[in-house]
Amino acid sequence: xxxxxxxTSMDCAEGRAANLPCNHSxxxxxxxxxxxxxxxxxxxxxxxxxxxxxETNEMASLIITEDRKSSTLILPHATLRDTxxxxxxxxxxxxxxxxxxxxxxxxxxxxx
Amino acid sequence: xxxxxxxxxxxxxxxxxxxTVTCSQNMNHEYMSWYRQDPGLGLRQIYYSMNVExxxxxxxxxxxxxxxxEKRNFPLILESPSPNQTSLYFCASSFGGRGSRDRxxxxxxxxxxxxxxxxxxx
Numbered sequence: 001x002x003x004x005x006x007x008t009s010m011d012c013a014e015g016r017a018a019n020l021p022c023n024h025s026x027x028x029x030x031x032x033x034x035x036x037x038x039x040x041x042x043x044x045x046x047x048x049x050x051x052x053x054x055e056t057n058e059m060a061s062l063i064i065t066e067d068r069k070s071s072t073l074i075l076p077h078a079t080l081r082d083t084x085x086x087x088x089x090x091x092x093x094x095x096x097x098x099x100x101x102x103x104x105x106x107x108x109x110x111x112x
Numbered sequence: 113x114x115x116x117x118x119x120x121x122x123x124x125x126x127x128x129x130x131x132t133v134t135c136s137q138n139m140n141h142e143y144m145s146w147y148r149q150d151p152g153l154g155l156r157q158i159y160y161s162m163n164v165e166x167x168x169x170x171x172x173x174x175x176x177x178x179x180x181x182e183k184r185n186f187p188l189i190l191e192s193p194s195p196n197q198t199s200l201y202f203c204a205s206s207f208g209g210r211g212s213r214d215r216x217x218x219x220x221x222x223x224x225x226x227x228x229x230x231x232x233x234x
Contacts, residue, residue, distance in 0.1 A: 043116070044155070
């Protein structure tokens with residue numbers, strides 16, 4: 001599975017959009033990009049995933065570049081409750097373990 | 113409400129005293145998994161189960177056992193706990209699905225996590 005690179009930390013003002021980048025330059029054609037977040041010591045929470053097209057759900061939007069080497073998770077109106085560690089994970093369909101490998105992630109702090 | 117529950121949420125025990133952490137999901141998911149989370153090491157998979165009576169080792173299975181007698185339950189058993197098993201444990205479940213079609217695979221990693229069990233072994 002492709003390796004991902006994320007900034008260690010980011011701040012965002014409450015009510016503004018939070019844009020969290022992720023580089024995955026070695027991604028292969030059948031690998032998905034997943035985003036999870038973990039609020040301090042709680043269970044990780046699935047946010048969104050995508051393959052090629054941009055995706056949007058009730059929580060966030062995922063923008064994947066045309067070459068698929070990077071992506072951005074967008075929280076359109078960040079709230080204090082969005083303060084968490086955000087993980088970008090790239091995973092392909094090979095194998096059956098469905099193991100999620102969480103890297104260091106980005107600590108997003110939403111400031112009042 | 114769709115959820116994964118774990119019990120107990122907190123446990124302090126002593127070396128060698130057998131314990132079981134229960135995990136239950138109400139989403140009829142085929143796949144269930146246990147992770148442990150330690151500072152600086154991230155989440156590491158202990159065991160997983162593709163379906164009833166089907167279990168397999170993850171990255172760090174030593175010292176743990178699991179069973180999957182029913183679809184909804186996936187208990188984690190520590191036969192003889194040791195201090196190096198002090199950790200935060202998470203159970204997760206997800207849709208199973210078959211085949212390799214992208215849309216099915218895409219859903220497989222939408223894993224639902226439980227609230228966690230903080231275990232301390234003295």
